[in-house]
Amino acid sequence: MTIHLRRLSALLLVGTMLLLSACTKYNFVETGLAQREYPGSMWAYFESHPYDWSMLVRLSKRLGLQSTFEGSGTYGSQITCFGITNHSWRRYLLKQYADEVTNNGGDGEAEAQRLTDDQILGLLDQLDATKAKEFILNGIIPSEAIPLESFIPGRASTNSSNPIGTGGKTYTMASGKQLWLYTFRDTYAGVAGSGANRLHIVSPTTSISRDIASHDIQTRTGVVHSLQYDFTPTDF
Numbered sequence: 759m760t761i762h763l764r765r766l767s768a769l770l771l772v773g774t775m776l777l778l779s780a781c782t783k784y785n786f787v788e789t790g791l792a793q794r795e796y797p798g799s800m801w802a803y804f805e806s807h808p809y810d811w812s813m814l815v816r817l818s819k820r821l822g823l824q825s826t827f828e829g830s831g832t833y834g835s836q837i838t839c840f841g842i843t844n845h846s847w848r849r850y851l852l853k854q855y856a857d858e859v860t861n862n863g864g865d866g867e868a869e870a871q872r873l874t875d876d877q878i879l880g881l882l883d884q885l886d887a888t889k890a891k892e893f894i895l896n897g898i899i900p901s902e903a904i905p906l907e908s909f910i911p912g913r914a915s916t917n918s919s920n921p922i923g924t925g926g927k928t929y930t931m932a933s934g935k936q937l938w939l940y941t942f943r944d945t946y947a948g949v950a951g952s953g954a955n956r957l958h959i960v961s962p963t964t965s966i967s968r969d970i971a972s973h974d975i976q977t978r979t980g981v982v983h984s985l986q987y988d989f990t991p992t993d994f
Contacts, residue, residue: 800839800977801827810984813847813882814894820883821891826898826932829979833932834901837980840959840970842897845987851881893991895933903980906957906973912940914958914967921965928962937961937994957983961994968993 796803801824804811818824825831827839852873856866873881912925922928926940938960944953957970968989975982 794974795976796978798977799828799979800837800982801979803975803977803982804841810843810845811841813844813879814842816879816882817847817885817890818894821887821894823891823894827979833898835979836901836903837932838899838902838904839980839982840897841982841984842893842989842991843984843987846985846989846991847882848878849988850991851878851885855881892933892935896931896935896937896991896994897985898932899929900932905976905981906941906955906970906983909939909941909957911942912958913942914940915960921960921962921967923960935961935963935994959994964993966993 796806798806801815801818804815804818804827808815818827823831826833826837829835829837852870855873856870858866859869860866910925910927913923915921915923922938923940926938928936928938930936939957940960941955941957943955957973958967959970960967969986970983971986972984975984
């Protein structure tokens with residue numbers, strides 16, 4: 759009886775370990791956006807996660823913005839960055855290309871779908887430097903590394919003529935543009951304010967509001983908050 763119990767216990771232990779490993783494998787995706795602490799600069803973090811940030815890195819090198827993310831630039835040793843991922847850059851470039859082809863009498867959508875990855879990178883390299891720099895700097899708060907919990911709670915505007923609601927705080931970004939940011943807790947299980955704390959960014963210029971996809975990626979030169987994949991660089 760003792761031997762059988764030992765065998766049963768061993769089988770249960772193995773089964774439990776397999777179950778836990780399966781949960782780790784299939785319920786958690788290592789994308790880099792979920793990594794909350796990175797033991798290096800923000801620039802090193804971006805370089806180490808090319809799936810989301812390779813286009814931002816490529817653009818920043820061309821525009822001379824590398825030092826901004828290394829903490830040695832004019833925007834301070836600590837910054838808050840609302841990062842634009844590859845998905846947003848790619849969608850923006852393809853839309854611009856398709857519109858140009860269409861305006862010239864071609865089938866812009868079909869032509870855009872045929873572009874290779876190298877050709878899309880070519881479009882990135884041709885992106886107007888002034889415009890591209892503004893897109894990146896629109897997402898940077900200089901000289902402050904602000905985690906999610908330090909942003910001020912607020913409520914969305916209910917006035918169609920004024921996109922800024924109550925609470926929150928208006929920040930001047932590195933580009934000089936002002937954005938209104940506030941946090942708001944969702945409803946959970948029917949209880950208002952008991953859900954996840956979400957950070958919202960509103961542009962008074964475009965009246966567009968965006969949520970943050972991933973918060974509080976801590977690096978030695980600041981905090982990264984990743985913008986959602988459906989974000990468009992012209993939203994702000």
